Amino acid sequence: MKVASTLSSTGSAAVFMHPVEALHGDLGFVSEHDCALLFSYSGESIEVIRLAGELRRIGCAVVVITSRRTSTLGRMAAVCIETGEVREACYLGLAPSSSTTVMLAIGDALALAMAEAQGFGEADFGLNHPAGSLGQRFRYVQDFMRAGDKTVCVEPTAQLKRVIQLVSDAKTGSAILVDADGALAGIFTDGDLRRALLQGSDVLEGAVEQFASIPCHFVLYDTSIADALKLFQNTQTEDLPVLDPETRRVLGTLCLKDITAF
Structure with missing residues (x-):
């Protein structure tokens, strides 16, 4: 056997x-x-x-x-x-x-x-071992990231109240801040929201950039899931913007809970 x-x-x-x-x-x-x-x-x-x-x-x-x-x-x-x-x-x-x-x-x-x-080769080996620690070495961020309408990208000057609504509608836990060229500026998470609300209810009218993490950690879409998990652990984060390795433009969001479910 x-x-x-x-x-x-x-x-x-x-x-x-x-x-x-x-x-x-x-x-x-x-x-x-x-x-x-x-x-x-x-x-x-x-x-x-x-x-x-x-x-x-x-x-x-x-x-x-x-x-x-x-x-x-x-x-x-x-x-x-x-x-x-x-x-x-x-x-x-x-x-x-x-x-x-x-x-x-x-x-x-x-x-x-x-x-x-x-x-x-290694790629063939990865196809035969999709789960466990071996599988994580041969599965990549692009296989698990949220993209399209499942990720929220906003301008840094967007109103916080509007951003919260967008995040809620997308049923996700964060919003990615991008500049006019689509480059990463920062990230706004549920944790940032809790800290913002402690300052008073009037913060909802302010710009999201006042409460977001700028700059922020990110991951490239061709990074292995094993390396992404190490980054999650080292940074104590649950959401990471996913960037194109060449253009550095935002492609989506990698959520820790999505990998855990896998």
């Missing part, structure tokens, strides 16, 4: 098949265009030998990892990868331990060699 997972994650689709279950229906997975990788240290496991015969009948290529090329299974294989004799770590010298570790290492080596031969 581990080798099958490594193969799939590195660009070679694979599925684990138990030899007994294969003989009771799971052979329906197999076609003549497939290649089977069989594991048996002794090369004499009855159920694996029986499976090898059925795979050959279908026309599926059989590759075997075993201790001896001269074993029954070794002789049946189109390709036999011979481990040689391996002394088990078990104190009785019986329980499969060292031998299974050797076969696992060979299986991983095959998977990685195939990935390299097929030109499997």
Whole structure:
């Protein structure tokens, strides 16, 4: 199962098949265009030998990892990868331990060699690992940012009351301040609103730039989500303007809660 997972994650689709279950229906997975990788240290496991015969009948290529090329299974294989004799770590010298570790290492080596031969790259790896810490390295801000009518961009002189209305209508938590050329000037967040209201209700008639964070932190749209999360943590913010890396114009907003939901 581990080798099958490594193969799939590195660009070679694979599925684990138990030899007994294969003989009771799971052979329906197999076609003549497939290649089977069989594991048996002794090369004499009855159920694996029986499976090898059925795979050959279908026309599926059989590759075997075993201790001896001269074993029954070794002789049946189109390709036999011979481990040689391996002394088990078990104190009785019986329980499969060292031998299974050797076969696992060979299986991983095959998977990685195939990935390299097929030109499997980081971008491909990212497509197969969209979640978790690995996925965050290969997902980018542009995949999660809010744009269009989901982000609010206003001039620094816009009335605070009007900005609050726009933010509320967009169901977001911030407004991006931009100049006449669309370049970033600052950001106005829910936190800025709370601090503004503490100064009195008449602040609603003032310009938003009086209460916004100017200048402010930002993130480029081609930044990885992993790096964006580090920026959120280091700056203690929940919303970041997203900029085009070339023009530095505002493209949208990245919200921490959107990444958390993912």
